[in-house]
Amino acid sequence: MPRDDHERTFADRLLQSPTEPAFESPDHYVWGADVVRGPDGRYHLFAARWPHDAGPFNDAWGTDSEIVRATADTPVGPFSLAETVVEPWAHNPEILRIEDRYVLYYLGPGWEVHVLVAEQPTGPWTHHETGIGAPANPAAAVRDDGTIVLIIKQADDELGRRYDCYLAEEIAGPYELANEQVFSPAPTGPTEDMTIWNAGGFFHLVSNWGPKADFSATEGFHALSRDGVEWQVPERADAFSLEVEYDDGSVTDFGDGGSLERVKVYAPGGTATHMYRAVAPEGKGGATPASNTWSMVTPLRRPLSVEIETAGADPGGIDLDADEAMRVSVSHPEISPDRIDAGSLRAGAVDAVNDGRGARPTAVAATDAGLTLRVPTTDLGFEATSIDYLLKVVGEAVGGEFLSGHERVEIA
Secondary structure, three states, X not given: OOOOOOOOOHHHHEOOEOOOXXXXXXXXXXXXXXXXXOOOOOEEEEEEEEEHHHOOHHHHHHHHOEEEEEEEOOOOOOOEEEEEEEXXXXXXXXXXXXXXXXXXXXXXXXXXXXXXXXXXXXXXXXXXXXXXXXXXEEEEEEOOOOOEEEEEEEEEOOOEEEEEEEEEOOOOOOOEEEEOOOEEOOOOOOOEEEEEEEEOOEEEEEEEOHHHHOOOOOOEEEEEEOOOOOEEOOOOOEEEOOEEEEOXXXXXXXXXXXXXXXXXXXXXXXXXXXXXXXXXXOOOOOOOOOOOOEEEEEEEOOOOEEEEEEEOOOOOOEOOOOOOEEEEEEEOOOOOHHHEEEEEEEEEEHHHHHOOOOEOOOEEEEOOOOEEEEEEHHHOOOOOOOOOOEEEEEEEEOOOOEEEEEEEOOEO
């Protein structure tokens, strides 16, 4: 059962990683990969790679990187090379499906963000230019109204690196600048390598360099947004560490001279199921053909489904000043209601729940699908900027498996 003083963050959703790489390429460095499912039911991984003999790792990526596609029957892989999609120079692939089209963003000629569009992940591809110059790292998602959110890393005189947000009504653009600094609170240092996804009208972001930005104690941090343009970072925002536990029980600490970067999250239908990261066991500066680099996959725990049935006396919002109870239903796609430990559940604002606080249910009733909770609104812990507003529910299954889920709320 979670302790009242125990934080619960995105990092709790990470499971053990397979010891076998998701994707590696003989005679090539592999750095960064993103995955989409095709209409054939197979999984298509788009990765950046360049030849070992092109030169030192930290130099050759900027001249000889290409984007390749690999396939597998599951998102875990291992993925087998299928083809080169974009010949050098191309880097930082970001693949997503927008309605009935597959869209590939990448850093290309002119150090600008380019876009490829196709009806199949196998192509043929139509090329578009965004006109956005950038050092690297495009990350994209689609809002419920169809607007495309594109976040790009930019150089910054004060921070070294920052992230800007652009919006577009069409894949081909135009892409209009909407925010020059996406994070609140503002970072104290640079951030790097983000991934974003739309989870039912609320957006999630995971990125590297949490300690450098003073956002988290771990390498990866987690942020949230209502519109994909302005992102709030919880007080406890841990997303992943540099220590990886494998499915054979072994553990590797990549903070001890290694690199674990270029994070991407596969989130079909808004449900994050797998995380991909680039691995350099000797660190990027020390990467050699002998040590190599590859793409690692980490499965994620499936989230709770959370639905607010009533919010006290006002179904249109939560009255935080009223001594009322809200009714919340929770269920899980893989865990039966009788295996959810009702006594472990807590609900409330993200910062409150992450910090071990939040409301304990005063009553729990079982349904065919899950559990219905009565939660006192006075204990939810919402404040003026409680991620504007997102309810988080955490708990455990019988046996100790961590459970968590989110739902948008309105404040009366």
